[in-house]
Amino acid sequence: MGMEEKTALTAIKQKYGALIKDVFERSARRVYVTVDKKDVPVVCRFMYEELGGRLCTASGIDTRSGIEILYHFMFPPDKQIITVKTKVPKPSPEIESLGTFLPAAIWIERELYDILGVVFRNHPDPRRLIMADDWPDGVYPLRRDFKEPER
Amino acid sequence: MKRTIIPLGPFHPLLEEAEFYTLHVEGERVVDVDIRIGYMHRGIEKLSTQKTWDQVPFLVERICGICSTSHPMAYVNAVEDLCGIRAPERAQYIRTIVCELERIHSHLLWVGLAGHFIGYDTVFMWAWKYREPILDICEKLTGNRNHYAMMKPGGVRRDFNPDDFPWVQKEMDKVITATEMFTGAVLDDPVLHARTKGVGILKREDAIAYGTVGPTVRASGIPDDIRADDPYDAYDRVDWKVITWDSCDVFGKAAVRLLELIESVNIVKQCLNDMPEGPIDAKIRAVPAGEGIGHAEAPRGEVFHYVRGDGGNSPIRHKIRAPSYVNIPSFKATCVGETISDVALISAAVDPCYCCTERMAVLDRGNGITMTGKDLVELSRQATKRLKEDYGAETPVEKTIRKLMTKEMV
Numbered sequence: 001m002g003m004e005e006k007t008a009l010t011a012i013k014q015k016y017g018a019l020i021k022d023v024f025e026r027s028a029r030r031v032y033v034t035v036d037k038k039d040v041p042v043v044c045r046f047m048y049e050e051l052g053g054r055l056c057t058a059s060g061i062d063t064r065s066g067i068e069i070l071y072h073f074m075f076p077p078d079k080q081i082i083t084v085k086t087k088v089p090k091p092s093p094e095i096e097s098l099g100t101f102l103p104a105a106i107w108i109e110r111e112l113y114d115i116l117g118v119v120f121r122n123h124p125d126p127r128r129l130i131m132a133d134d135w136p137d138g139v140y141p142l143r144r145d146f147k148e149p150e151r
Numbered sequence: 152m153k154r155t156i157i158p159l160g161p162f163h164p165l166l167e168e169a170e171f172y173t174l175h176v177e178g179e180r181v182v183d184v185d186i187r188i189g190y191m192h193r194g195i196e197k198l199s200t201q202k203t204w205d206q207v208p209f210l211v212e213r214i215c216g217i218c219s220t221s222h223p224m225a226y227v228n229a230v231e232d233l234c235g236i237r238a239p240e241r242a243q244y245i246r247t248i249v250c251e252l253e254r255i256h257s258h259l260l261w262v263g264l265a266g267h268f269i270g271y272d273t274v275f276m277w278a279w280k281y282r283e284p285i286l287d288i289c290e291k292l293t294g295n296r297n298h299y300a301m302m303k304p305g306g307v308r309r310d311f312n313p314d315d316f317p318w319v320q321k322e323m324d325k326v327i328t329a330t331e332m333f334t335g336a337v338l339d340d341p342v343l344h345a346r347t348k349g350v351g352i353l354k355r356e357d358a359i360a361y362g363t364v365g366p367t368v369r370a371s372g373i374p375d376d377i378r379a380d381d382p383y384d385a386y387d388r389v390d391w392k393v394i395t396w397d398s399c400d401v402f403g404k405a406a407v408r409l410l411e412l413i414e415s416v417n418i419v420k421q422c423l424n425d426m427p428e429g430p431i432d433a434k435i436r437a438v439p440a441g442e443g444i445g446h447a448e449a450p451r452g453e454v455f456h457y458v459r460g461d462g463g464n465s466p467i468r469h470k471i472r473a474p475s476y477v478n479i480p481s482f483k484a485t486c487v488g489e490t491i492s493d494v495a496l497i498s499a500a501v502d503p504c505y506c507c508t509e510r511m512a513v514l515d516r517g518n519g520i521t522m523t524g525k526d527l528v529e530l531s532r533q534a535t536k537r538l539k540e541d542y543g544a545e546t547p548v549e550k551t552i553r554k555l556m557t558k559e560m561v
Binding site: 026029056059061079080081102107108115129131132141142 | 459472
């Protein structure tokens with residue numbers, strides 16, 4: 001392990017090398033690929049449709065300079081998780097939805113809207129997922145500026 | 152044909168957890184299904200960032216009561232990925248044993264429930280009877296029937312006592328005999344065939360599109376198993392095989408779980424034999440800044456954890472994805488075209504676990520009303536008062552209790 005060629009990663013580098021801003025190979029099994037938010041759908045579509053990657057989930061993190069979104073794809077033959085990283089600027093974070101071609105992304109994108117307020121353009125089913133119906137609009141519990149009410 | 156909407160939930164006819172299905176039906180046929188979750192959302196991802204790295208396993212262990220060790224397993228994998236270390240070999244074997252014992256009792260629990268759901272209570276009683284010795288083994292080895300609290304970043308909390316091993320081996324042999332008999336009986340039962348074959352088909356391409364995991368995807372012929380695809384613990388050192396089934400239906404999901412039981416028993420037996428001596432904890436001094444991904448194959452499929460640290464004492468972000476979170480949306484593919492009576496069985500076939508899927512705090516909803524524990528007790532008192540007014544001086548419960556008391560006195 002470690003020396004063998006990771007085919008999925010090579011294919012991504014070959015096809016979309018120009019779009020990739022950074023590749024960080026944390027270990028043989030964990031790779032992080034940073035791309036601009038406008039390039040996320042095209043790269044993810046290639047990983048899912050051509051390379052057979054399985055979208056495990058997406059993580060959203062509120063940082064000082066914007067909201068980071070990480071799409072984790074698993075490639076079983078390579079024994080590798082390739083994470084596509086991007087950043088969407090605040091105060092109104094927006095990115096194109098993957099749910100249009102990848103059903104696995106529909107729920108997690110709804111959750112990311114619930115907890116971080118990221119708007120996914122052209123999402124096939126833009127409703128709340130986990131927060132209660134009477135949760136106030138514009139309050140996102142995993143934002144840095146969220147304050148828990150006094151009890 | 153006229154379309155009717157049938158609500159199913161939020162209190163589910165089969166499961167103990169709350170979720171809500173809106174079934175769109177034409178006659179008996181389901182033409183669309185909408186799933187609403189969020190009733191069990193407890194905010195665990197947020198809570199986790201308020202705990203230290205060492206406390207988080209206890210928190211994530213309580214995400215689910217059945218697969219209580221899968222979440223800590225994935226979490227410690229993530230932290231160890233972040234630190235760039237691996238647990239000592241003995242700890243890896245201990246972890247493997249705990250994970251596999253959990254898989255055995257979880258699968259047996261599911262088989263029992265599945266039998267119960269289709270009105271076949273003999274299967275229910277058999278399966279749960281054979282589950283009991285597994286829980287005894289868990290108690291002997293870890294000290295608990297569930298919530299073992301064995302995992303910690305860098306190793307395990309307690310060592311196994313080798314004096315217990317001969318007894319455990321003997322018990323595991325009994326489990327093999329019982330499971331083989333039981334598996335044969337269930338897989339050959341004409342009633343079960345009639346009820347589950349061809350029902351709730353999850354086509355290969357749908358299984359891939361929804362990103363389903365665990366026995367759900369393996370019953371559609373796809374050999375996805377994190378234990379083989381990204382081996383952690385001792386899974387690359389023991390002899391076992393990934394179980395798949397090509398029928399894509401409810402029967403296939405049952406078959407995969409039953410056959411996996413025997414694989415798991417064999418993994419446990421090998422680990423007990425091969426367990427090396429040595430330390431059980433790599434003793435992590437500090438967790439550096441950075442990010443880590445860890446996953447583990449829970450009984451229901453892949454559990455996925457992502458952590459990010461800033462060099463401090465607790466994670467600044469902890470993302471958790473449970474297997475049911477990707478398995479439940481596949482109902483859109485499996486329930487459509489089936490009859491209403493099959494929906495409950497199909498939904499049970501993925502062994503959904505909602506507590507895991509949503510990870511409540513009482514919050515100010517913007518209208519200035521904040522509920523405290525006191526308020527809730529007061530609400531409950533008012534409800535009892537209303538009941539008393541409706542029924543006269545006594546509620547039905549009080550009446551029953553009074554009757555029982557006087558009877559005993561007599």
